[in-house]
Amino acid sequence: DQQVKQNSPSLSVQEGRISILNCDYTNSMFDYFLWYKKYPAEGPTFLISISSIKDKNEDGRFTVFLNKSAKHLSLHIVPSQPGDSAVYFCAASRSNTGKLIFGQGTTLQVKP
Amino acid sequence: KAGVTQTPRYLIKTRGQQVTLSCSPISGHRSVSWYQQTPGQGLQFLFEYFSETQRNKGNFPGRFSGRQFSNSRSEMNVSTLELGDSALYLCASSLDRGDQPQHFGDGTRLSIL
Numbered sequence: 227d228q229q230v231k232q233n234s235p236s237l238s239v240q241e242g243r244i245s246i247l248n249c250d251y252t253n254s255m256f257d258y259f260l261w262y263k264k265y266p267a268e269g270p271t272f273l274i275s276i277s278s279i280k281d282k283n284e285d286g287r288f289t290v291f292l293n294k295s296a297k298h299l300s301l302h303i304v305p306s307q308p309g310d311s312a313v314y315f316c317a318a319s320r321s322n323t324g325k326l327i328f329g330q331g332t333t334l335q336v337k338p
Numbered sequence: 339k340a341g342v343t344q345t346p347r348y349l350i351k352t353r354g355q356q357v358t359l360s361c362s363p364i365s366g367h368r369s370v371s372w373y374q375q376t377p378g379q380g381l382q383f384l385f386e387y388f389s390e391t392q393r394n395k396g397n398f399p400g401r402f403s404g405r406q407f408s409n410s411r412s413e414m415n416v417s418t419l420e421l422g423d424s425a426l427y428l429c430a431s432s433l434d435r436g437d438q439p440q441h442f443g444d445g446t447r448l449s450i451l
Contacts, residue, residue: 257437326383328380331380
């Protein structure tokens with residue numbers, strides 16, 4: 227029972243363009259969502275989060291959108307840079323627990 | 339500001355042995371969670387500790403256990419190791435269990451021979 231899904235295993239974009247990573251969830255009790263970036267041999271690095279009371283949150287080049295009715299969130303990276311090449315994980319939780327449920331990850335490649 | 343520190347970084351054990359992994363959270367963080375990452379199952383939640391109490395547990399057998407000390411440092415123990423326990427074990431800390439992000443260490447890579 228995969229409660230958080232990232233249906234695109236990989237994504238390739240040109241430097242300077244927009245990268246859009248998608249994530250779907252099934253559990254309507256989730257109310258806190260996060261995006262992490264992971265390089266090989268390192269732990270996940272927190273990028274940005276959003277509470278279910280919002281539908282958008284921005285931090286620099288990163289914007290997360292939440293569509294609760296569709297149970298869908300997306301991460302926009304504008305402009306994309308070669309250093310953004312990594313595996314991106316979305317995660318969801320109920321805010322009264324310390325338990326994150328992760329998607330399977332999307333490998334982003336940004337070409338110079 | 340120091341991040342989450344996990345020791346050791348790499349560990350090789352044989353089947354049937356037991357292992358203890360250590361995690362030092364970010365200063366001031368009281369919640370510590372543990373995760374297992376494998377190629378087949380991805381990142382899976384093991385358990386969470388807050389103020390020395392286990393507050394949440396994932397779907398792992400009882401061979402996996404943990405504890406948290408008064409300084410918020412945490413240890414995870416796996417007994418009677420199996421080949422399938424080979425994985426990257428990640429520790430994460432956060433300020434509390436509310437809508438605060440978890441910050442991860444670089445993990446301990448455990449290999450079972």
